[in-house]
Ligand code: ADP
């Protein structure tokens with residue numbers, strides 16, 4: 211093959227452009243990225259070699275080597291990993307935009323990233339970061355298992371094209387050679403390289419080595435010291451998770467967390483344990499303090515890293531953790547799983563299921579402890595991840611009791627921003643109160659204004675305020691807490707018997723009127739009845755016990771889902787004067803159009819209070835305006851006579 215010049219894909223060009231005109235002050239991370247690629251390449255080969263030993267070619271002395279050449283102005287990162295053939299290299303370093311690249315381009319526009327450029331590390335733009343410090347990058351590589359003349363040389367100045375040509379190469383693996391820009395020569399400095407490796411790559415499992423100058427006694431004359439160049443391992447390589455708790459300090463834990471998470475703050479909680487017995491594994495897990503910006507992204511990678519006897523099998527093993535704990539990061543190292551386990555075989559592996567169960571239990575317990583011991587931190591955690599944790603009540607019915615104990619809500623008794631747990635609520639319940647009440651709605655302010663809470667206020671019953679769209683669904687799954695039923699104040703029958711005329715008396719007294727209203731609105735509503743929850747408001751709409759609340763209905767509709775129209779029940783305040791007014795019209799002349807108009811108005815008001823619009827807003831407004839005029843002018847007429 212002669213030399214070929216190829217174009218980078220558009221997205222790659224954009225990335226390169228950003229790298230060259232470096233947006234980013236923390237340029238030293240290029241070394242972390244190259245080391246991490248070298249380490250990945252070794253892991254890939256080690257993994258392949260489990261089933262194809264011949265790929266190793268007798269060389270499994272894994273090593274990542276860094277060489278700084280002062281004269282040439284180059285820094286080289288070499289590995290004896292899997293290497294690349296021509297197709298690999300064209301694809302990986304030029305024509306495909308790794309999903310990370312696209313994400314990065316999208317996110318680079320975000321405020322968050324402009325203010326906190328360290329976050330760059332979260333993206334898979336690794337290799338291209340070389341162009342922050344180099345004006346030319348050369349890659350020499352040969353893939354494991356392929357002949358010596360199948361090597362490839364790749365080169366680019368980052369200007370939109372790259373070249374590839376044939377290469378004879380004795381050893382498999384890859385050299386990445388960075389021709390440093392004039393002003394970036396500091397990266398040739400031994401101490402600087404040491405510092406960067408220590409900072410970012412200390413836990414890398416494979417040795418990262420460099421030839422360094424040492425003083426040694428001369429072989430010829432033992433009393434004389436001479437300078438020799440010797441290979442030195444720069445990283446400590448300790449598998450933190452396998453160490454004993456007593457050997458580790460908080461800062462060891464935190465350092466490892468930052469290493470695996472690219473998060474720049476410390477974790478909110480560390481969970482480190484070793485399981486023995488039916489399933490043997492070590493786990494070092496972390497609950498982050500803040501949610502990563504992409505946690506709601508469908509491609510968010512979930513699950514801890516999976517190791518089998520210190521060999522890394524997977525970056526993210528989603529089989530090890532339920533999705534509602536997807537914020538947890540860390541490492542699981544199993545002694546029982548076979549090394550050649552794959553994504554497919556993981557799925558039906560009973561050991562994996564055991565580990566998952568064990569881990570889930572441990573995490574929930576850690577959260578429970580956090581709630582008891584560090585309540586303020588727990589509240590912060592809940593603000594970040596509560597919404598995700600809650601999903602567990604729906605998806606993991608076996609653990610819904612444990613999860614229910616972790617929930618926090620605002621309530622009519624808490625100040626805005628302060629929370630209560632279900633158990634605290636239960637402790638405060640009034641003696642005559644049998645159920646736990648909750649109300650769902652778009653915001654606390656709107657909920658507090660709503661008529662549904664009137665009678666609860668009068669009775670002094672606390673009501674939990676729920677503003678997450680999923681809350682209604684979650685409560686529907688939870689059903690009860692410690693034997694106490696959870697009841698939505700906007701659903702089903704509520705019989706609080708507020709002061710004044712009660713529902714039964716009214717039901718009997720105005721039976722015919724009720725029947726008339728029911729008939730008039732039969733196409734709109736499921737039923738009409740007198741309410742046991744209203745005090746001031748004339749009426750409201752309520753859902754049947756098992757039906758969705760209006761929030762959930764709107765959410766599903768907005769997602770384009772067709773949902774069966776669940777008709778509501780119209781409840782009328784039995785103590786309101788409007789009932790007497792309508793009844794008197796009804797008795798005089800039930801054909802009076804004014805009576806129908808009143809019924810429509812009543813229904814319109816109920817819709818408004820639910821957060822919907824009256825069916826015919828123009829007619830509604832016309833009616834109201836006419837009533838206003840009649841009322842005011844009518845009185846004017848009466849006034850002179852009564853004087
Ligand atoms: P990522 O590491 O997230 O995949 P990078 O931009 O760092 O993204 O690397 C792109 C790809 O280039 C890697 O996925 C890998 O296939 C290939 N690659 C980079 N460095 C090496 C290397 N030293 N040995 C083998 N392949 C490599």
Ligand code: MG
Pocket residue numbers: 243246247334336337
């Ligand atoms: Mg990488």
